[in-house]
Amino acid sequence: MKLLNQDEAKRISAKVMALTKADECRVSISGSRKGNVRYARNSVSTAGLVEDTQLSVSVAFGKRQGTAQINEFDDKSLEKAVRRAEEVARLAPENPEFMPAVGKQEFRATPTYNKNADAFSPEYRAEMAFQSIDAARKKGLVAAGFFSDSTGFECIANSNGVFGYQELASLNFTVTTRTEDGRGSGWVNRAAYDPKSFDARAASEIAIEKALRSVEAKALEPGRYTVVLEPSASSDMLNFMFGAFDARQADEGRSFLAKKGGGNRLGDRLFDEKVNVWADPWDANAPVLPWEQQSMMARRKTDLIKNGQVASLDYDRYWAQKSGKPASADHGNIIMAGGSKSTEQLIAETRKGILVTRTWYIRMVDPQSVLLTGLTRDGTFYIENGKIRHPIKNFRFNESPVVMLNNIDELGKPMLIGDANSRFRMMIPAMRVRDFNFTSLSDAV
Numbered sequence: 001m002k003l004l005n006q007d008e009a010k011r012i013s014a015k016v017m018a019l020t021k022a023d024e025c026r027v028s029i030s031g032s033r034k035g036n037v038r039y040a041r042n043s044v045s046t047a048g049l050v051e052d053t054q055l056s057v058s059v060a061f062g063k064r065q066g067t068a069q070i071n072e073f074d075d076k077s078l079e080k081a082v083r084r085a086e087e088v089a090r091l092a093p094e095n096p097e098f099m100p101a102v103g104k105q106e107f108r109a110t111p112t113y114n115k116n117a118d119a120f121s122p123e124y125r126a127e128m129a130f131q132s133i134d135a136a137r138k139k140g141l142v143a144a145g146f147f148s149d150s151t152g153f154e155c156i157a158n159s160n161g162v163f164g165y166q167e168l169a170s171l172n173f174t175v176t177t178r179t180e181d182g183r184g185s186g187w188v189n190r191a192a193y194d195p196k197s198f199d200a201r202a203a204s205e206i207a208i209e210k211a212l213r214s215v216e217a218k219a220l221e222p223g224r225y226t227v228v229l230e231p232s233a234s235s236d237m238l239n240f241m242f243g244a245f246d247a248r249q250a251d252e253g254r255s256f257l258a259k260k261g262g263g264n265r266l267g268d269r270l271f272d273e274k275v276n277v278w279a280d281p282w283d284a285n286a287p288v289l290p291w292e293q294q295s296m297m298a299r300r301k302t303d304l305i306k307n308g309q310v311a312s313l314d315y316d317r318y319w320a321q322k323s324g325k326p327a328s329a330d331h332g333n334i335i336m337a338g339g340s341k342s343t344e345q346l347i348a349e350t351r352k353g354i355l356v357t358r359t360w361y362i363r364m365v366d367p368q369s370v371l372l373t374g375l376t377r378d379g380t381f382y383i384e385n386g387k388i389r390h391p392i393k394n395f396r397f398n399e400s401p402v403v404m405l406n407n408i409d410e411l412g413k414p415m416l417i418g419d420a421n422s423r424f425r426m427m428i429p430a431m432r433v434r435d436f437n438f439t440s441l442s443d444a445v
Contacts, residue, residue, distance in 0.1 A: 003031040003153055004053060006165040012055070012073055013157035019082040022059035022089065024101045025159045028293065029055045032152030037125040040144040042133045047125065059085045063098040066090070099317040104161035105298040110287040112193070113151075117169035119195040120149040128173070131201040136177050139208050145175030149195070154289055162296050166289055171195060172418040176378060177207040178445070179215055184391075185445040186210025187358050187378035189232050191418025191425075193287070210357060210379035217391040219441060220382060226353035227436040228346050228383065231415040231428040233356040233376075234404070238428060240362070241370050241401040242277070242334050245304055247313040247323065256370045256402055257310065264313060271308040271405040278303045279331035279424075286416055286425040288332030297329040304334070331424060338411040338429025346412050346432050348386040353432070355381040355388060359397075371400045375442050394445070395438035407434040 004012070013027045031053035038046045058067040059082070066088025070081045128147045136143035149171040157163045174189045186207035192198045241256075250257035250264035257265045280301040281288045290299055295317055303311040312328075320327035347355060362374035376394045383389065412430030 002053075003033065003151075004029065004155070006155075009153070009155040009165050010157070010163060012078070013155065013163070015075075016055070016057050016078055016082060017157065017159050019079055020059050020086060022061055022086060024060050026058040026101055026296065027055065027155075027157045029053065029155040030152065032150055033120075034148065034150045034152075035120060035122070035125055036146065036148040037129045038146045039129050039133060041142055042137055044126075044129055047122065049122070055081065057081050057085050059089050060098070060100075061086075061089050063094040063096070064089045064092045065095060065098060066092055097318045099295075099321070101158040101160050102162060102296050102317075105164070105291065105296065107164045107166075107290045107298055108282070109166060110281045110290050111284060112287045112289065113167035113169050114194045116194050116196045117149075117151045120151060120169075120171075124195065125149070128198075128200040132175050132204040135201050135204045135208060139212065141177050141179060141208055141211055143175055143177045143204065143207075145173070145204075147171070147173045147200070154293070156291060156293065156296050158296060164289075164291050164296075168289075169193060171198060173198070173200060173203060174418075175204055175207050177204065177211040179211055182445065183217075184211045184213070184215035185378045186212075186214060189418055191416045207378075213381065213388070214379050214391040214445070217380075217393045217445075218382070220354075220392045222395060222438045222440050224435040224437050226350060226409070226432065226434050228343065228350060228353055228355045228430065228432050230343055230355075230357055230430055231417055233359050234401075234431060235417040235426050235428045236359055236362050237372055237374070237399070237401045237404065238334075238336075239424070239426070240364060240372060242304070242424065244367070244370065245313055247315045247325070248319040250313060251319075251323070254367065256368055257313065258368070266310050266313055269307075269309045270402060271305055272408045273308040274408055274411060275305050275308050275405050276303075276337040277305040278335055279333055280335060281332055283333060283335055283427070285414075286333045286335060286427045288425055292329035292332070295327075295329060297327065299329045299332060302328070302331065304331075333425040333427070335427040336414060336429055338414040338431075341410070341412045341430075343412055343430040346410060346430055347383055347388065349410070350383045350386060350432060352385075353383040354392065354436075354438075355379075355383055365398065369400050370402050371398065373398050373439075375444065377442075377444055394442040396440045396442055397437055398439045399437045404433050404436065407436075408432070409434055
């Protein structure tokens, strides 16, 4: 299906809004062309391309709201969708937390599209897979990976005059490389906006090196250790914490930012003073749309943590009105300040510790403290006198990112994280952390 340009999207949005007599109307149109290639045991197993464009129309009669979606754009289909949304709205109960559509917003474009995205093609994906597989084969290893790219657009409009349109493009890559006997395993994950800046072979070499070095892992007693966490190792844990920077959760006592006796911990110093975190939709390394999709509010640059102090909480429009506070759009990205040192430099300055490549299977134990449990995998190593001495068996950990960010020794260079399960685009630094709590051993590689 053809992706819509700005004029086409605007014309369709206006046509939809003109079809309804409801009190208000909101329209969202998104289109994408997503390609992928998957390989396992050094052979491509699947490849695909999915193209789709969808329109969502939401109308309201008072506090009764209905929504319908379609992926056809002829006049008959558009009218059918509007009538269906109206029908649902009339049948729906009143929403006591309903908020009317926002007024006109100013959206400053963000760099979510790269002109080199034209390079995405079946041939390009095949070359990325070949480079990764070839690098593994040359070392006698087995690779399993997934490369995906996406180009598309997002458009929003409402009957109060809101309109936004923007193009997007990005890629994600992950590969697990193992020895033939399965005793050694390495992994790497990368994300980028510019296909010409991405090197599949170089990324794969990282996983290859870890697979080769992780054979003959030795058992180390569980306990509290200094750890060097690669950005991918800490990002999933931090994702749980940053997702809790919500004022309503805190005010209602449902998060670690709740204050005993009521209220929230806005303004409290909860982290090491080296911790600085913000959201910035215009960040060149992790740009996101300049609006929040659901509320259609404009995003802005916002500090979340400033020198260890909680600098802001998210107020959706309903809770902001109830609390007498300004409403804020969700962030879309999370950027954590770091230093200039690489992971290797952090290792070189570590007397004794553990290098963690990856954490996975993370589950919440206690929302009030963000206590998490999970496992390490795909390359865990013992560090002594600034050098990796030998691989070690994987651990289960019980740790809170709040505690973790209070035990920072040093922060390294931030990296764009390409985890599709993350709530945000994230720029997270490597970090060296004291007293990380490993509770038991795991037999997995």
